[in-house]
Amino acid sequence: MARADADTPMMQQYHRLRDEAGDALLFYRMGDFFELFFEDAKVAAGCLDIALTKRGDGVPMCGVPVHAAESYLARLIRAGHRVAIAEQIESPAEARKARGSKALVERAIVRLVTPGTLTEDTLLDSGSANWLAALARVGDESAIAACDISTGRFELVACAGHELAAELARLGPAEVIGAEPVPGIEARWGHEGFDSLAGERALKRRFGLADLDGLGGPGRAELAAAGGLLAYLDATQREATAFLGLPRRVQRSAHMAIDAATRISLEICRTAEGTVAGSLLGEIDRCVTAAGRRLLGTDLAAPLTDRAAIEDRLDLVAWFTEEPIRRDRLRSALRSLPDLGRGLGRLVAGRGGPRDLAALRDGLGGASDLAATLAATALRPRLLDDLLPLLGGHQTLIEELARALVPSPPLDAAKGGFIAEAYDPELDTLRSASSDGRRAIAELEGRYREATGVSALKIRHNAVLGYHVEVPAKHADRLLAPDSGFTHRQTMAGAVRFNSPALHEEASRVLEAGGHALTLEQAHLERLTAHAVGEAAPISTTADALARIDVAAALAERAGEGGWVRPTLDEGPCLEIEGGRHPVVERALGKSGDRFVANDCCLGASDRLWLITGPNMGGKSTFLRQVALIALLAQAGSFVPASRAKIGLVDRLFSRVGASDNLARGRSTFMVEMVETAAILAQATPRSLVILDEIGRGTSTYDGLAIAWAVVEAMHDEARSRTLFATHYHELTRLAGRLPCLSLHNVRAREWKGDLVLLHEVAEGAADRSYGIAVARLAGLPPTVVSRAKSVLAKLEAGRDATGGIAAGLDDLPLFAAAMAAEPAPDPLAEALSDIDPDALTPREALQALYRLKALSHSSADG
Numbered sequence: 001m002a003r004a005d006a007d008t009p010m011m012q013q014y015h016r017l018r019d020e021a022g023d024a025l026l027f028y029r030m031g032d033f034f035e036l037f038f039e040d041a042k043v044a045a046g047c048l049d050i051a052l053t054k055r056g057d058g059v060p061m062c063g064v065p066v067h068a069a070e071s072y073l074a075r076l077i078r079a080g081h082r083v084a085i086a087e088q089i090e091s092p093a094e095a096r097k098a099r100g101s102k103a104l105v106e107r108a109i110v111r112l113v114t115p116g117t118l119t120e121d122t123l124l125d126s127g128s129a130n131w132l133a134a135l136a137r138v139g140d141e142s143a144i145a146a147c148d149i150s151t152g153r154f155e156l157v158a159c160a161g162h163e164l165a166a167e168l169a170r171l172g173p174a175e176v177i178g179a180e181p182v183p184g185i186e187a188r189w190g191h192e193g194f195d196s197l198a199g200e201r202a203l204k205r206r207f208g209l210a211d212l213d214g215l216g217g218p219g220r221a222e223l224a225a226a227g228g229l230l231a232y233l234d235a236t237q238r239e240a241t242a243f244l245g246l247p248r249r250v251q252r253s254a255h256m257a258i259d260a261a262t263r264i265s266l267e268i269c270r271t272a273e274g275t276v277a278g279s280l281l282g283e284i285d286r287c288v289t290a291a292g293r294r295l296l297g298t299d300l301a302a303p304l305t306d307r308a309a310i311e312d313r314l315d316l317v318a319w320f321t322e323e324p325i326r327r328d329r330l331r332s333a334l335r336s337l338p339d340l341g342r343g344l345g346r347l348v349a350g351r352g353g354p355r356d357l358a359a360l361r362d363g364l365g366g367a368s369d370l371a372a373t374l375a376a377t378a379l380r381p382r383l384l385d386d387l388l389p390l391l392g393g394h395q396t397l398i399e400e401l402a403r404a405l406v407p408s409p410p411l412d413a414a415k416g417g418f419i420a421e422a423y424d425p426e427l428d429t430l431r432s433a434s435s436d437g438r439r440a441i442a443e444l445e446g447r448y449r450e451a452t453g454v455s456a457l458k459i460r461h462n463a464v465l466g467y468h469v470e471v472p473a474k475h476a477d478r479l480l481a482p483d484s485g486f487t488h489r490q491t492m493a494g495a496v497r498f499n500s501p502a503l504h505e506e507a508s509r510v511l512e513a514g515g516h517a518l519t520l521e522q523a524h525l526e527r528l529t530a531h532a533v534g535e536a537a538p539i540s541t542t543a544d545a546l547a548r549i550d551v552a553a554a555l556a557e558r559a560g561e562g563g564w565v566r567p568t569l570d571e572g573p574c575l576e577i578e579g580g581r582h583p584v585v586e587r588a589l590g591k592s593g594d595r596f597v598a599n600d601c602c603l604g605a606s607d608r609l610w611l612i613t614g615p616n617m618g619g620k621s622t623f624l625r626q627v628a629l630i631a632l633l634a635q636a637g638s639f640v641p642a643s644r645a646k647i648g649l650v651d652r653l654f655s656r657v658g659a660s661d662n663l664a665r666g667r668s669t670f671m672v673e674m675v676e677t678a679a680i681l682a683q684a685t686p687r688s689l690v691i692l693d694e695i696g697r698g699t700s701t702y703d704g705l706a707i708a709w710a711v712v713e714a715m716h717d718e719a720r721s722r723t724l725f726a727t728h729y730h731e732l733t734r735l736a737g738r739l740p741c742l743s744l745h746n747v748r749a750r751e752w753k754g755d756l757v758l759l760h761e762v763a764e765g766a767a768d769r770s771y772g773i774a775v776a777r778l779a780g781l782p783p784t785v786v787s788r789a790k791s792v793l794a795k796l797e798a799g800r801d802a803t804g805g806i807a808a809g810l811d812d813l814p815l816f817a818a819a820m821a822a823e824p825a826p827d828p829l830a831e832a833l834s835d836i837d838p839d840a841l842t843p844r845e846a847l848q849a850l851y852r853l854k855a856l857s858h859s860s861a862d863g
């Protein structure tokens with residue numbers, strides 16, 4: 001950016017702030033506008049579709065009015081920008097008084113608005129959490145510190161480096177920051193404060209702790225991540241304090257591990273297109289509060305692995321399913337409650353207003369009423385008993401707010417009018433003085449009309465003149481007369497304006513009383529805010545408890561709608577589902593009047609790998625996904641779409657679909673498929689659930705079949721997870737004879753009078769044929785192409801029958817484990833030798849190399 005020495009003081013100030021803003025756009029406050037200059041102006045004008053103009057000196061600029069700034073900010077943030085807000089921190093009058101008549105108003109950056117540090121309702125999605133995640137690595141430890149300052153949530157997660165991506169996928173953060181790049185993770189790098197000592201200090205200072213034992217002694221990586229996070233919050237929030245509860249250390253083993261690819265493939269909280277509608281969350285969400293919706297998303301993103309904790313949630317859902325009337329009443333009470341958590345977040349951040357206080361009054365009041373209703377019910381489940389006490393305990397604050405505030409206060413505190421009558425006698429006196437004054441002014445208008453005989457005379461008010469008398473120009477003479485008692489102030493095109501001593505006196509009265517009243521109201525606002533902020537922790541606990549109740553009641557509602565059942569949980573590696581359905585597909589079919597065919601699945605220790613064949617469009621993918629979703633729902637504490645389900649707890653869930661498009665990430669589809677399959681083979685355990693859909697499809701038939709074959713064997717012999725494997729390679733069915741825990745299943749289809757009928761029924765045994773051509777015909781491929789394909793197929797099949805086909809000879813293949821043993825182990829001595837380049841060695845290095853080789857030869861002889 002060009003910077004001339006001749007810059008005006010204002011431009012010098014601008015450049016200083018511009019430098020401080022770094023890569024953020026700078027909103028530079030000038031009166032009622034935020035202005036942007038230079039490159040910022042070009043970027044913002046393009047993104048916001050507003051006029052780009054030029055100043056007199058040719059500098060590009062554009063601006064947004066302060067009162068509408070939030071909606072512009074929202075668009076910039078959504079487009080991936082960050083925005084630094086430079087406010088005037090003194091008034092022009094103060095500047096003049098302090099530094100002379102030409103003094104420049106002092107400005108400072110008061111906040112950096114970034115996607116992960118938002119608190120405004122208009123900028124946030126009410127139905128999902130808004131995480132900011134900070135990543136740190138110290139030695140081989142990695143950790144994430146994450147917070148949602150709109151609700152005060154704060155988590156620390158320690159994990160191995162390769163697990164970072166999966167943990168981030170669980171959180172789905174709006175913004176990720178770190179110090180140094182971590183391969184494979186997209187974030188804003190180069191931030192400071194990622195230091196374990198600084199982190200420890202910052203945590204202690206922030207929460208007033210003498211030591212961190214109460215937090216369970218976080219590790220060095222967690223402290224470093226917390227340090228980076230807190231430093232970033234300080235840098236972005238400046239004077240305001242971000243709302244943070246005490247950090248909760250998340251035990252990763254307490255949650256079902258689900259990596260990013262699985263989340264995308266199962267469309268858990270978002271569809272592949274990124275919408276909530278059409279995802280599992282969108283389909284099952286019957287929450288009536290925004291906080292409930294956020295919690296349901298969190299629950300689905302992180303199903304539990306602890307049986308007792310899941311049973312507690314299920315007990316509560318069951319309790320709500322038993323009493324639909326009670327549930328309805330509770331839900332309508334919840335529906336009317338405001339979003340406590342986010343209102344509190346704004347108050348703590350110093351961006352709250354009277355309406356946020358009213359939200360606390362109504363939300364906390366509603367919570368305590370709800371607690372009373374629920375306490376009167378019998379046979380309460382344990383979780384509810386734990387939640388009840390958390391709903392109450394705010395009586396003093398509720399009463400104070402109820403007395404202090406008018407029923408529905410304005411959003412903006414600036415004009416006052418939010419403190420109720422009879423709360424503060426002094427305020428009442430000032431208010432009546434000011435309204436008496438206004439009445440006196442109105443009376444004055446009548447008297448002046450009579451006295452002057454100008455019926456069009458009006459008393460008006462504006463920001464420049466304050467109260468004044470205005471008459472049409474043609475009647476001005478009467479008031480301009482020297483003895484009229486009026487003083488001329490301003491002549492306009494059609495009107496003339498005057499002042500008078502009586503008006504001046506009344507106006508000062510109004511102004512003074514009004515000004516004092518406003519100051520008094522502001523003082524009350526500050527005090528009430530401080531009171532509420534002082535109780536931030538218990539208030540957010542109440543908000544969480546309400547959300548938990550909403551989620552349970554909503555799940556009961558959904559279970560009732562769909563005839564879902566309570567799953568039984570088991571510690572063993574079983575998975576028994578009778579009459580299972582895919583909630584999203586079932587809904588889509590229902591809309592077009594089609595019936596969903598329910599299917600069973602029964603995996604156990606001796607039958608843990610199902611190989612599923614069948615025609616395209618037969619329902620293989622749907623079946624695979626429904627099994628995974630049922631396990632996931634069960635462990636999230638929900639009833640499931642089935643007539644019976646017994647779920648052996650799943651530690652990790654994997655779902656892969658062969659050859660799915662992932663060109664955006666710059667890898668070929670087949671490469672992605674193989675990388676992801678490798679990840680499963682490396683991580684799946686006997687307690688995992690793995691669904692593999694047409695793995696190997698993305699390459700040539702021979703390679704694909706070979707890979708699919710080897711993957712099935714490895715899943716069976718090595719990972720030993722519960723596995724569903726859907727494939728079009730019929731040759732794989734030969735594995736049934738070789739692998740004892742593998743069984744064959746197919747989605748049934750029939751040809752009837754030459755037409756293909758897909759039954760969507762999962763049955764035992766392999767599919768008799770593939771029906772590919774029949775499906776192609778169903779899809780409307782031209783008859784000539786279909787009949788040509790048929791004759792090509794006949795030739796191919798004849799060839800296969802003669803030679804045994806592409807799988808001929810596979811039966812002679814040694815078993816997977818035997819083949820692994822037979823593979824020769826690498827010889828370290830030979831490898832070391834081949835690494836040596838004799839011509840590149842000095843005599844001394846050559847001697848050292850000889851010693852090394854000798855030592856190696858000894859150790860391999862010993863081994």
Ligand SMILES: Nc1ncnc2c1ncn2[C@@H]1O[C@H](COP(=O)(O)OP(=O)(O)OP(=O)(O)O)[C@@H](O)[C@H]1O
Pocket residue numbers: 585589595596597598599614615616617618619620621622623747760761
């Ligand atoms: N159980 C079911 N009951 C009724 N309709 C179903 C069922 N399962 C699937 N369908 C219907 O069949 C369509 C295809 O299902 P799906 O994608 O699961 O088939 P597929 O066997 O995986 O196909 P492909 O091999 O071509 O990938 C679905 O969109 C749905 O409309």
